[in-house]
Amino acid sequence: MSPPSPTCPCGAYDARPCGDTGALYATRYLLMKCRACGLRFSDPTPAPDEARAYYASAYGGYASDEQLARDYTQGELRAARLLAKLRRHAGPTSGRLVDVGCGNGAVVHHLAARSSFDCSGVEVTASSVAAARTRTSVAIFHGTLDEAAFPTGHFAVARLDQVIEHVAAFPALLAELHRVLAPGGLLFVGTPNFAGLSARLLGARWKEVLPYDHVAMFSPASLRAHLARAGFDVRSIVTGGVELVRRPDLTDLAPWAHRGLVGRVAGLGLRVLGLGDVVTALARR
Numbered sequence: 677m678s679p680p681s682p683t684c685p686c687g688a689y690d691a692r693p694c695g696d697t698g699a700l701y702a703t704r705y706l707l708m709k710c711r712a713c714g715l716r717f718s719d720p721t722p723a724p725d726e727a728r729a730y731y732a733s734a735y736g737g738y739a740s741d742e743q744l745a746r747d748y749t750q751g752e753l754r755a756a757r758l759l760a761k762l763r764r765h766a767g768p769t770s771g772r773l774v775d776v777g778c779g780n781g782a783v784v785h786h787l788a789a790r791s792s793f794d795c796s797g798v799e800v801t802a803s804s805v806a807a808a809r810t811r812t813s814v815a816i817f818h819g820t821l822d823e824a825a826f827p828t829g830h831f832a833v834a835r836l837d838q839v840i841e842h843v844a845a846f847p848a849l850l851a852e853l854h855r856v857l858a859p860g861g862l863l864f865v866g867t868p869n870f871a872g873l874s875a876r877l878l879g880a881r882w883k884e885v886l887p888y889d890h891v892a893m894f895s896p897a898s899l900r901a902h903l904a905r906a907g908f909d910v911r912s913i914v915t916g917g918v919e920l921v922r923r924p925d926l927t928d929l930a931p932w933a934h935r936g937l938v939g940r941v942a943g944l945g946l947r948v949l950g951l952g953d954v955v956t957a958l959a960r961r
């Protein structure tokens with residue numbers, strides 16, 4: 677008799693193996709795909725208290741001055757792109773905006789500087805909060821979105837970028853985002869695309885396959901399904917960027933892929949096909 681399949685974060689008990697980290701890590705992880713919602717997840721997954729302790733300590737490297745300066749430079753471009761996207765989708769132009777998992781505040785700082793939103797951040801890692809407070813005057817809550825206990829309908833816009841893949845209990849996180857957004861408010865989500873070209877070609881060697889960090893591995897379809905399940909009206913899902921980069925200790929398969937004309941043309945084609953490395957969604961409350 678085969679062992680029982682582990683439970684997907686969606687609650688279903690019907691997953692099949694779709695990959696295997698082999699000897700890449702001290703613990704061997706199976707990559708599972710849920711038949712009910714299409715989510716990929718690792719087995720085993722860290723327990724919630726283990727994950728909390730890990731994030732309380734793990735992201736301290738962001739506090740170096742050089743890294744902070746680089747992140748704040750890149751943050752300006754990312755903030756501009758998000759504001760342009762909100763405009764394209766006729767989103768709110770004022771009200772409160774929350775950046776959930778804002779890290780060192782690099783993006784929310786520029787969102788506050790470049791818009792009329794009343795911006796704030798939420799971050800669980802103490803060293804990231806401390807770093808943010810050296811660089812920005814945006815208010816940052818240290819803890820989880822739940823713990824912040826914002827009033828219902830408090831926000832016009834919420835940003836959740838490179839965060840949802842770290843949260844095994846993401847259905848509860850999406851439900852809380854739905855609660856704190858006002859009707860008509862917009863949620864932006866960005867996460868690695870585990871159905872993209874890099875994921876398909878590199879398998880468990882892709883740099884985003886990090887079983888301890890990335891416990892919920894989305895595709896455009898599974899992200900859409902979970903946003904809809906949480907009550908959101910999905911307005912846009914796109915993918916972008918193809919880098920074909922393996923884990924840092926392995927050689928890049930195609931270091932040219934993100935540089936030069938060939939990379940740009942290839943990236944555009946793959947974006948149209950939904951095969952980019954990053955999937956971003958904009959959903960209305």
Ligand SMILES: [Zn+2]
Pocket residue numbers: 684685686687688710711712713714715
């Ligand atoms: Zn599922």
